[in-house]
Amino acid sequence: MTLIIAVLLFLASSIFFGFLIQEKKRAVLPEVPTLPPGPRPWPIIGCVPEMWRNRPSYRWIHDLLKQLNTDIACVRLGNVHVIAVKSPEIAREFLKKHDAVFASRPITMATYILSTGYLTTGVVPWGPQWKKMRKVLIADVFNQSRVRWLLDKRNDEADNLVKFLYSQCSKSKNGSVVNVRNAAQHYSASVMRRMIFNTRYFGKGREDGGPGFEEERHISALLTILLHVYAFCVSDYLPWLRAFDIGGHEKKVRDALKIIKQYQEPIIDERVQKWRSFGHGKRMKEPVEEDLLDVFISLKGENGQPLLSAEEIKAQITELQLATVDNPFSAAEWALSEMLNQPEMLTKAQEELNRVVGIDMLVQESHIPNLPYIRACARESLRLHPVAPFNLPHVSTTDATVAGYFIPKGSSVLLSRLGLGRNPQVWANPLRFDPERHLNGSANQKVELEEHELRFISFSTGRRGCMGGTLGTTITVMLLARLLQGFTWSLPPNVDKIDLTEAQSLFKLNHLYAHAKPRLPAVVYPV
Structure with missing residues (x-):
C-alpha cells in the first residue's frame, strides 16, 4: 500500500513539475500560432465524410464560416488543410504580402486530365512549365498589339450577336421574346473560337448566326469541365479511393474532354501539319498567321525549333476557352435580369449609349472607356453574382x-x-444590385472590372492573376453594351418580375427570356 502511494505521489509530482516547466517555456518562447478555427477532423480521413454528406461542399464551408463567426477557417480533408477566407484584409495578406508563398496550384484528378499532365498555365503547379507557358501568353497572346490584331474577328462576332437577335425579334412590329442566355453564351464562346480557329462553327452553321448542334455540344462540354475542375472530389483528398470514381467525377471530366477534342483536334492537327511540312521539300505556299492557333504553332525556341509541342498547344487552347466561356455570358445575363427588375437602370444605360455612340452606328470597343455606367453594371454583376x-x-x-x-x-x-x-462589412446593402456604388460622379471616371483590393474577385490578382483581364473586360462589356444598345428590353407577357434564383453552379437557375424589340434604324443592323 505504501508503495502504491509513493508511486502515485511520484506521478503527481512529475505532472506538476512538468506543467511548471511547460509554463516556464511558454513564458520564454514566443507563442506558436495555431491553425485557423474549424471542425475537429477524423484521423487520416479528416472531414471528408462531413464534406460528402453536406453537398454542395462550398455551401457547407460557407455555413462553417458563419457558424464559427470567423473570416478564415481551416477544414482538413485527408491530409490537406483547406483554408477558406472571406475577408478582403486577409485575402490581401495571402495574395499580396505572401504572394510568392501561395503561387502554386493543387494537383487534382481533373486538372491533370484537362491539362494533359500539366502542360498549360492556369491550373499548373509552380515550376518551369508554368513559367514557360505564362511567358508565351504574356508576350505572344495577350499583348496589346496582338489584341488589336484580333479586333476584326471580335467585331465580326459582336455583329453576329446583333444579327442573331435581330433575326428573332424583327419579324413582328412589336418584337418578340428571346432566349438571352442562348445568344450571350454563344457570343462568349464564338469570340474565342474566332480568335483561335478563325471560325464561328465546327459544323455547317446556321443562316441566322445562331449556334449549331456542334457548338452547343462543345459549350456544354466546356461548362461541364468548369463545374468539376476544382469541385471537392473525394479522391483528390483520399487518393486510394480514385479507382472507385465516387460520384462519377472522373468519368464526367473525361467524357466532356473527349467531346472537346472531337471538334478541336482535327483542326489543330491539320494546321500543325501544314506549318511543320513547309520547307521540307513540299511545294506549298508559306503559311501566314491568321489566328492564335497559327501564333502558337509558329513560335520558335532558341534553337529555331518549334517552341510548343502539339500537345501543349491543344491543352493550352482548351484552357483558354475554359477561362472565357462562362464569365462574360453569366455577367451579362445577370446584369440584364437585374436591370429588367429595375427598368430605370435600362433607361440610364441606353441614354449613356445614345450620348456616347448615337443611334446610327453600333457600339465599338473604342467606345468602352467612355461608358462608365455600363461598365459599372458589369462590375456590379461580377460582384453580386460570381461565376463560382x-x-x-x-x-x-x-x-x-x-x-x-x-x-x-x-x-x-x-x-x-x-x-x-x-x-456586409465592405458593401452597404450587399444583396442589392446597385451599379451606382462603383461610380463617384466624376465625368472622366474609369470603372475597372478588375478589383485589385480583393473586395470581390473578378480576375484575381498577384502572380496567378488572370493574364487576360483586359481582354475579358472587353468581351464582357461589349456583350452587355451590344445587348443594351441594339434592343429595347422588357418583361415577357404575364411576367411581373424576373426570377433571380441561383442554381447550385451560381449561374442563373432559369434561362433569361425577355421581350426584345429593335431600337435602332433598320440600316444599322447587320444582315
Whole structure:
C-alpha cells in the first residue's frame, strides 16, 4: 500500500513539475500560432465524410464560416488543410504580402486530365512549365498589339450577336421574346473560337448566326469541365479511393474532354501539319498567321525549333476557352435580369449609349472607356453574382503565418467570391444590385472590372492573376453594351418580375427570356 502511494505521489509530482516547466517555456518562447478555427477532423480521413454528406461542399464551408463567426477557417480533408477566407484584409495578406508563398496550384484528378499532365498555365503547379507557358501568353497572346490584331474577328462576332437577335425579334412590329442566355453564351464562346480557329462553327452553321448542334455540344462540354475542375472530389483528398470514381467525377471530366477534342483536334492537327511540312521539300505556299492557333504553332525556341509541342498547344487552347466561356455570358445575363427588375437602370444605360455612340452606328470597343455606367453594371454583376463560389485555389509552398494563424505547407487556400462580394462589412446593402456604388460622379471616371483590393474577385490578382483581364473586360462589356444598345428590353407577357434564383453552379437557375424589340434604324443592323 505504501508503495502504491509513493508511486502515485511520484506521478503527481512529475505532472506538476512538468506543467511548471511547460509554463516556464511558454513564458520564454514566443507563442506558436495555431491553425485557423474549424471542425475537429477524423484521423487520416479528416472531414471528408462531413464534406460528402453536406453537398454542395462550398455551401457547407460557407455555413462553417458563419457558424464559427470567423473570416478564415481551416477544414482538413485527408491530409490537406483547406483554408477558406472571406475577408478582403486577409485575402490581401495571402495574395499580396505572401504572394510568392501561395503561387502554386493543387494537383487534382481533373486538372491533370484537362491539362494533359500539366502542360498549360492556369491550373499548373509552380515550376518551369508554368513559367514557360505564362511567358508565351504574356508576350505572344495577350499583348496589346496582338489584341488589336484580333479586333476584326471580335467585331465580326459582336455583329453576329446583333444579327442573331435581330433575326428573332424583327419579324413582328412589336418584337418578340428571346432566349438571352442562348445568344450571350454563344457570343462568349464564338469570340474565342474566332480568335483561335478563325471560325464561328465546327459544323455547317446556321443562316441566322445562331449556334449549331456542334457548338452547343462543345459549350456544354466546356461548362461541364468548369463545374468539376476544382469541385471537392473525394479522391483528390483520399487518393486510394480514385479507382472507385465516387460520384462519377472522373468519368464526367473525361467524357466532356473527349467531346472537346472531337471538334478541336482535327483542326489543330491539320494546321500543325501544314506549318511543320513547309520547307521540307513540299511545294506549298508559306503559311501566314491568321489566328492564335497559327501564333502558337509558329513560335520558335532558341534553337529555331518549334517552341510548343502539339500537345501543349491543344491543352493550352482548351484552357483558354475554359477561362472565357462562362464569365462574360453569366455577367451579362445577370446584369440584364437585374436591370429588367429595375427598368430605370435600362433607361440610364441606353441614354449613356445614345450620348456616347448615337443611334446610327453600333457600339465599338473604342467606345468602352467612355461608358462608365455600363461598365459599372458589369462590375456590379461580377460582384453580386460570381461565376463560382471560390477563386482558383492557391497552394502554399512553405509554412507561413497569415492573419496570426499557422498555414502549413501544402495547404489549399480558397478565397470566397461569395463571402467577399457579399460581405456586409465592405458593401452597404450587399444583396442589392446597385451599379451606382462603383461610380463617384466624376465625368472622366474609369470603372475597372478588375478589383485589385480583393473586395470581390473578378480576375484575381498577384502572380496567378488572370493574364487576360483586359481582354475579358472587353468581351464582357461589349456583350452587355451590344445587348443594351441594339434592343429595347422588357418583361415577357404575364411576367411581373424576373426570377433571380441561383442554381447550385451560381449561374442563373432559369434561362433569361425577355421581350426584345429593335431600337435602332433598320440600316444599322447587320444582315
